[in-house]
Amino acid sequence: MxxxxxxxxxxxxxxxxxxxxxxxxxxxxxxxxxxxxxxxxxxxxxxxxxxxxxxxxxxxxxxxxxxxxxxxxxxxxxxxxxxxxxxxxxxxxxxxxxxxxxxxxxxxxxxxxxxxxxxxxxxxxxxxxxxxxxxxxxxxxxxxxxxxPNRLNVPGEDLPHVDGYLREAHHYHGRRVLIVGGRNSAVEAAIRLHRVGAKVTLSYHREELPETSIKYWLRPEIDGLIRSKAIEALFESRVTAITPERVDLDQILPDGRHHTLHMHFDDVLTLIGxxxxxxxxxxxxxxxxxxxxxxxxxxxxxxxxxxxxxxxxxxxxxxxxxxxxxxxxxxxxxxxxxxxxxxxxxxxxxxxxxxxxxxxxxxxxxxxxxxxxxxx
CATH class of the missing domain: 3.50.50.60 (FAD/NAD(P)-binding domain)
Incomplete structure (x- = not known):
């Protein structure tokens, strides 16, 4: 050869x-x-x-x-x-x-x-x-x-208190939790964590939750919790950075102006698909x-x-x-x-x-x- x-x-x-x-x-x-x-x-x-x-x-x-x-x-x-x-x-x-x-x-x-x-x-x-x-x-x-899990592509996303999955709900009792997303996974997590005693904030990039893509038995409850302020909803908001001490969010106000929020959370759940x-x-x-x-x-x-x-x-x-x-x-x-x-x-x-x-x-x-x- x-x-x-x-x-x-x-x-x-x-x-x-x-x-x-x-x-x-x-x-x-x-x-x-x-x-x-x-x-x-x-x-x-x-x-x-x-x-x-x-x-x-x-x-x-x-x-x-x-x-x-x-x-x-x-x-x-x-x-x-x-x-x-x-x-x-x-x-x-x-x-x-x-x-x-x-x-x-x-x-x-x-x-x-x-x-x-x-x-x-x-x-x-x-x-x-x-x-x-x-x-x-x-x-x-x-x-x-x-x-x-889909990524936010923002600084701090890989910190240990940031997770793309909802874990055992008991873990979040008494904790301040930011849930990013507005469809099934995020809505169900928000309701469940509220029920176990977490202080829940929901960040969603649109003006309101979608009419579809949410389980029909969850929709009335999440709407009621948001109306009563039991769950804080930050509509038209996006996470821009995460640090061990805080989360930075950019929110569009009703008049069209952008407003920067600096908020402290113990856990961040990125439930965005x-x-x-x-x-x-x-x-x-x-x-x-x-x-x-x-x-x-x-x-x-x-x-x-x-x-x-x-x-x-x-x-x-x-x-x-x-x-x-x-x-x-x-x-x-x-x-x-x-x-x-x-x-x-x-x-x-x-x-x-x-x-x-x-x-x-x-x-x-x-x-x-x-x-x-x-x-x-």
């Missing part, structure tokens, strides 16, 4: 071989794995955190916006003791039960940090989890879209489009432009703005679409048409209801 000739890299020696690697152990990742395994496809789920990681960082006792039948998966009913919408704790319990019921192989706290095509076979994929390599015919990226971690998309070279850097994929199969690499769940929406279009309740069909496409490629059992549709994740009637009247 001449010195100038390149040598193709050798494939990694796999520690494990399966049909499909599902990246992400949230509801749709789990549902997709179940649908595949029902059809004879050996699917393994890898989750960087605990099962249902995104839901697990919700504040305790946070309730879903969607009804229980719309967020149930794999045909397993989701029931609550009082028939109310499921709480964080109830839903995490439900996810654990579904995984146990179907014996889904899920490896938690196992972050996928690299995905690459096998050098000698571009239809085979090699996935690195920690120091181990898993080889598969396909990869499903069910990575969600709310990985990191979340962004997707696009590391794996970029690493694989998956093309994305605006708004939000949505991955480009085939809507009939959920396959990206890379053969054998699929997207599922809210990952298809990229980083969504306050007006979400993609949420759990309208993603159930992804599991069936991906499974059907894999079966057509000869991965899994034969006589696939009947098996794929044997236990649909949601009935056609419910799918129509979701399409016509989304709750999220």
């Amino acid at each position: 001449k010195p100038s000739e390149s040598i193709d890299p050798a494939p990694h020696e796999p520690n494990r071989v399966c049909d499909v690697v599902v990246v992400g152990g949230g509801p749709i990742g789990i549902e997709t794995a179940i649908e595949m395994r029902r059809n004879g496809i050996d699917a393994v789920v890898f989750e960087a955190g605990p099962l249902g990681h995104t839901i697990s960082w919700w504040a305790p006792q946070t309730r879903w916006f969607s009804s229980n039948d719309r967020i149930s998966i794999a045909g397993v009913p989701l029931n609550t003791i009082d028939q109310a919408k499921a709480s964080r704790e109830e839903y995490l319990t439900y996810l654990r039960s579904v995984v146990d019921q179907f014996r889904v192989p899920v490896e938690t706290f196992s972050k996928v940090d690299k995905i690459e095509a096998r050098p000698d076979d571009p239809r085979r994929w090699q996935v690195r989890v920690r120091s181990k390599w898993i080889e598969a015919s396909a990869v499903v990226l069910a990575i969600g879209g709310t990985d990191h 979340y962004e997707q971690d696009k590391t794996l998309f970029k690493q694989l070279g998956i093309r994305m489009e605006d708004p939000g850097g949505k991955p480009i994929y085939d809507d009939e199969t959920m396959e990206t432009e890379l053969p054998g690499v699929y997207v599922a769940g809210t990952a298809v929406g990229g980083t969504q703005s306050s007006k979400y279009q993609v949420f759990l309740e309208n993603c159930h069909v992804h599991a069936v679409k991906i499974t059907k496409h894999l079966l057509e490629y000869g991965i899994g059992s034969r006589n696939t048409e009947a098996k794929t549709q044997a236990k649909p994740s949601a009935s056609p009637e419910l799918n129509r209801q979701i399409e016509m009247n989304p709750e999220s």
